[in-house]
Amino acid sequence: MEIIPAIDLRNGRCVRLYQGDYGKETVFSDDPVSMALRWQSEGAKRLHLIDLDGAAKGEPCNLDSIKKIIAAVKIPVQVGGGIRSLKTVEQLLSIGVGRTILGTVAVEKPELVKKACKKYGEQIIVSIDAKDRWVATRGWLEKSKVTASELATRMIDLGVRRLIYTDISRDGTLTSPNFEAVAELVSQINVPIIAAGGISSIEHLAKLSKLGAEGAIVGKAIYTGDINLKEALKAMSRKKTPKGLKLEIVKFDDKGLIPAIAQDAKTGEVLMVAYVNREALEKTLATGQAWFYSRSRKELWNKGATSGNYLYVKKILIDCDEDTLLLKVDPAGPACHTGNRSCFFRELGGLSIKGKDTLQR
Ligand code: AMZ
Numbered sequence: 001m002e003i004i005p006a007i008d009l010r011n012g013r014c015v016r017l018y019q020g021d022y023g024k025e026t027v028f029s030d031d032p033v034s035m036a037l038r039w040q041s042e043g044a045k046r047l048h049l050i051d052l053d054g055a056a057k058g059e060p061c062n063l064d065s066i067k068k069i070i071a072a073v074k075i076p077v078q079v080g081g082g083i084r085s086l087k088t089v090e091q092l093l094s095i096g097v098g099r100t101i102l103g104t105v106a107v108e109k110p111e112l113v114k115k116a117c118k119k120y121g122e123q124i125i126v127s128i129d130a131k132d133r134w135v136a137t138r139g140w141l142e143k144s145k146v147t148a149s150e151l152a153t154r155m156i157d158l159g160v161r162r163l164i165y166t167d168i169s170r171d172g173t174l175t176s177p178n179f180e181a182v183a184e185l186v187s188q189i190n191v192p193i194i195a196a197g198g199i200s201s202i203e204h205l206a207k208l209s210k211l212g213a214e215g216a217i218v219g220k221a222i223y224t225g226d227i228n229l230k231e232a233l234k235a236m237s238r239k240k241t242p243k244g245l246k247l248e249i250v251k252f253d254d255k256g257l258i259p260a261i262a263q264d265a266k267t268g269e270v271l272m273v274a275y276v277n278r279e280a281l282e283k284t285l286a287t288g289q290a291w292f293y294s295r296s297r298k299e300l301w302n303k304g305a306t307s308g309n310y311l312y313v314k315k316i317l318i319d320c321d322e323d324t325l326l327l328k329v330d331p332a333g334p335a336c337h338t339g340n341r342s343c344f345f346r347e348l349g350g351l352s353i354k355g356k357d358t359l360q361r
Contacts, residue, residue: 001209001236001248004078004194005039005229006048006219007032007069009062015052016220018172020129020140022056028223036069036077039222042229045251046098047077048217054082055103056139060092070096076254080127084109089116093123098254101164103127104137106155107144117159121298122256125194126155130181131168140168148181152189161256162192164217170198172220177204179211186212192278200226202235209236251323252278257293258325262303262335265314265328271335272343274303276325284313290327309333 007014010025014032018024029035036047049069053061060066060082070077079092080101089100099122105112106126116124129136130148137144146154152163165185167178177198185193192214199205200221208216221227237248252258257275264271274292276284280300283291290303290311304310311329318325336343 001205001213002045002194002215003205003229003232003236004046004048004215004217005044005222006050006196006217007035007039008050008052008219009065009081010052012062012065016172016223017052020136020168020171022052022139024172026223032065033068033072036073039229040073040075043233044075044229046075047073049077049079050101051079051081052139055080056141058082058084058104058138060088063095066092066097067095078125080125086112086116086119089120089124093120099123099125099162101125101127103129106151107135107137107146110154110158113155113160114158117161122161123254124160125162125164126151126160127164127166128152128155129166129168136168149184149188152185156189156191160191162194162214163189164194164196166217167197171196173198174200174220174224174226176200177208177216179207182208182213183211202227202232205232205236247278247281249322250278250281250318250325251321253323255295257295258323260290260292260325260327262290262311262327262329262331265330269342270344271311271329271331271341281325284316284327288313290329303335304332307333307337309335311335 008016009032013027014029014035015025015027049066051060051062066079076098078099078101079097083089083100083102084105092100102113128148128151129140133147135144135146135148135151170178175198177195182195194215195208195213196217199216199218205216218227222229250258256277259273260276261273262271275295277293280291280293290313292301294301310332313327313329315328316325334341
């Protein structure tokens, strides 16, 4: 399970609120960039940035801090708070935000969520922030007439690929997460769920992982020291999937994809390169046949389902920086759709032989 440190921004500072109450604020740093660098140096693979002024005002107010954080860190960031138009989504994506988080518009302008998902896919997350079952909006200052579970179903119907669920009564309280609500959502909804609110120990993280949460947002606990981020990341990465691949370490890009090279397990010949998303990888693990994700058709494909030229996967390796997979395969026939054994059957011209000679060691 992914652990995502939160940086809540208010007036350019890094703060935490108690149950989202703007009157109950603790300032943890005047320098959000140094906080971001700290969480990155402790091993975080992603940051969760919330523009609290933006959430209350209805438009981004801490863009400067967000830009500075993006420029300073190497890891992707997801940003929420005040994103109420497609234009704002685009503005944030254009400055390097990996994923945008929509809250209020999920209740007030669902058609905008639909459009955004159609255009930006995995780069759109909907945050469902609930207090006593009811979803809150506009900086959590307003209560809607929709329950978390109803909103979740509506959002999936609109094409939302990932949800964050926050229990407002527990947020910033260092008590415990709302495990029941997370379990209910995970069983009800078939997209990844990231849990937030009240997480204050490694045991809480372990339990959320067991319930099937894809990720957990940790806020106050890492600022107070109740959770040591480094230790938590270490503890959670120990969990292995049945076949030994640590899915947690796989760095899917912001479209949820990672390139996978297929190599003949016997001859070492490189056969093809394609992309996989989490679902394709899980299907590969479950079936032993290679599954990929087609970026042009925007769907999963089982290699060989049409041609009969399946790739039977013997082993999956991940590279040193965890952003490329190597599938050692036993091909049932030619891997390339042209009928060639490998997709790499053409030599690209232009490399001068003279250059090759002079470059020889
Ligand atoms: O703490 C709060 N009062 C608060 C908060 N953390 N209010 C909103 N938010 C977060 C939501 C979500 O990630 O959890 O802001 C985002 C939603 O913002 P908007 O502007 O889309 O409703």
